[in-house]
Amino acid sequence: MALSVVNVELGERSYSIHIGGGAWDLLEEYLRGWNPAGRIMMVTDERVNSIYGRRINQLAGACGTPAAVVAVPEGEGSKSFSHLEDLCRKMAGAGLDRNSLVVALGGGVVGDLAGLAASIYLRGVSVVQAPTTLLAMVDSSTGGKTGINIPEGKNQVGAFHQPEAVFAEIDVLKTLDPRDWHSGMAEVIKIALTLDPELFEYLEGIPDLGPGGDVDISRVVTSACRRKAEIIEADEWESGPRLVLNFGHTLAHALEASTSYGEIRHGEAVLLGMKAAMVLSRKVCGLPDDQFERAVRVLDRIPVPPVKLGEDLNGYMTRDKKRSGGRVQSVLLDRIGQCRIVPLDDPGDLIRSLESIQPTG
């Protein structure tokens, strides 16, 4: 099957996103063609490595000098200073130089960690993103945001470092944990609600958005990447328009932080954040009732495990880094496919909104 391509036009930092079954075959070609003077390092996680180890070794072998392969532990815990340092030391140990390439082959954690390492090692070496989760394909692998967490907050340390290319191998979604599938689908719905009414209508027409359902996932990923590319082209450094991609994220980041990252998936947290934002959109932006109901109907198709809302949520939100001028900025909807940024006087409104729409503990 032919791959679809989405181009991200950023002048000398432009690149292409290759989407479809067989994207890794193209990645193999790409690695074969890489400057043989530069050592390549492939970074993945232990879960991906246990499933696709043979294929990864094949890819590593295709490089001029066989690539070094590093597998970090699965999960958000790897996005830490200590794993960052460990990875940078391994890069130095493997002799990576300015001609080198880092391949981030995994989910969002691998992409963010390896992307940041590539950004700061020798003040920046090249990186290629090969996302293996739906979430990473539609969200984190494109746009150049990289980062790690510190105990006080998520992604508080990071850099903008655009990849040389993105290879989204759709076939690997077969082995995705259903919870991770839903988590990624939440980000797809986010893009549909904020930027793509057509994609929203398509999703609306599909009763089962789950892994075994009827979604044409290549199509969905391609649409989502195209919308995201447009936003990044308009605002590479997140100084304005790109903030819309944070729809649902103010509350989501706080939820993740208050559960110490792990009990709740990023996409699940975003889903809850979007539900809260829908309630607030109706109240603050006058989102029409029928649109509210359509949106919530689609959001409700994504299962979320029960969550307990900690008392520290408010504090985490106030620390949200999108805050400017001392107020938390939240993205709300005027209509489906049309949003704006609203400063919140009281971030607690988001928590109360969620409580009004989602049974919580």
Add this chain to the structure above:
Amino acid sequence: MEDKDRQNIILTGFMATGKTIVGRNLASQLGYEFIDTDEVIESRIGMTIAEFFKEKGEAAFRKMESDLARELADRRGLVISTGGRFMLDPDNAAALGRTGRVFCLVATPEEILERAEGDTHVRPLLQVPNPLENIVELLQQRKEGYGQFPQLVTSEKTPETLAGDLAGVIAGGPDVRLPIAAPYERYEFIVGGGLLPFLSHLAAVDGPIAIITDDNVGPLYAKSCGSVDVVITTPPGRQHKTLATAQSICEQLIDADFDRSGTIVALGGTVISELAGFIAATYMRGVDCVQCPTSLLAMVDTSIGGKTGVDLPQGKNLIGAFKQPKTVIADVATLQSLPPRAFASGMAEVIKHSLIADSDLLGKIESGNWVRTAGEIQQQAAELQALVAQAIQVKINIVQEDPFDHGRRAVLNFGHTFANAIERLSRHRVSHGEAVAMGMVVSSHLSAQLGYCPGELTERIEAVLTSAGLPTRIPAELSPDKLLEAMRTDKKKRAGKLHYVLLKNIGDVFVTDQVPEEKVLSTLAVLNS
């Protein structure tokens, strides 16, 4: 000096911020005449200002003020303390502003109230039921008016200290502002004496400020930087330029609720400059950064160019980012506290800049006295300021030509191929500047041996280094073989051949990898003492 050569110093600010007492103190320090506009007016009208207000009204008083402003505009060599609203009048501000430099003294509303209650003046503004509220409101109204002048924070400082801060500014002469064009942005390198108290004004910062400094520099200067929101202090020394330190600083920034609207100020030498710059590049994916170098080395070398980073066990600066500062503020007053050896180390880079691009600067170094001995009063601030400005201009020109370090910038490495190996092999017993001095001697001897330059040039270079208190011979235990080996390992990390920066004449250097190893070894052998 004739009075007409001496710029006036005009103090403005809210009542009870100390304009009169600081002004009087400053005038006596500088040997200037002191004028308090309120006192002059009172003596002319023969009554207190409060009485005059009641009798003739405010308009009449403002007229007296503007007459006085025009009168003073013709005089020089004055320290002028002005009434609280004197300089808020645009005509007065223009008339006096032309005669010299204006500074605004600031204090918190609580301090103003406390100080006002402690003195004997009758303050009509305070004859209200809630004076504090009144002060807060008036300060708010005048915020923009006062905000146009450099701010000097008076909290926790004596009038003598404040007068000293201001005297430092005057001693440095007018600030020198050197524009720098970096990729995607422009910024300024400002060099002067006593600049730190005016940091936020000079760098046009409006938002929270976090100072990152070390235990040596912080206690000396962090309090001089005006009003700041957080001061984070790290242990001094290169061994702390690590990701672990970066993590700890980021955590402290978060704990202080420091957000993207903030500005990080790097206050210190080269280690702080690179460490704090790296944090500014990565904290919340980037916040503004102001570089305030406090060592000569940092001023003339690391503070511009945007290279930031931390070390890994495998090597120096293996981790980093390009982060251009918003502004560089080089306050030569901070060089006073620099130990002699560190000052000499900075001189090595100044001399390097003169050798690669500026023979006039070299002449200036040769004719001056740049050796610092412990306890000695330093060179005149104005002289130091001119030296720093001229040295940094060399680097600015080269960096602008080659912002991403792809070619021309390599000439800045004159002497460094050898210096890095010497520094490392000596386990840093030889300081960076000393190693650079030795490296430049080796490079010039090598250039002469290969026939690129006359032998006299090497003598001239050795003489200027010696006059700055720098070594010109390599310690005996660092043998030629070991040094060459160390140079090769340095290079291997950058995957390439050994490159040398060689010299044809002052200001005429070039990069080459065509140097036979036996020539390198024999040159090193000659200079090994």
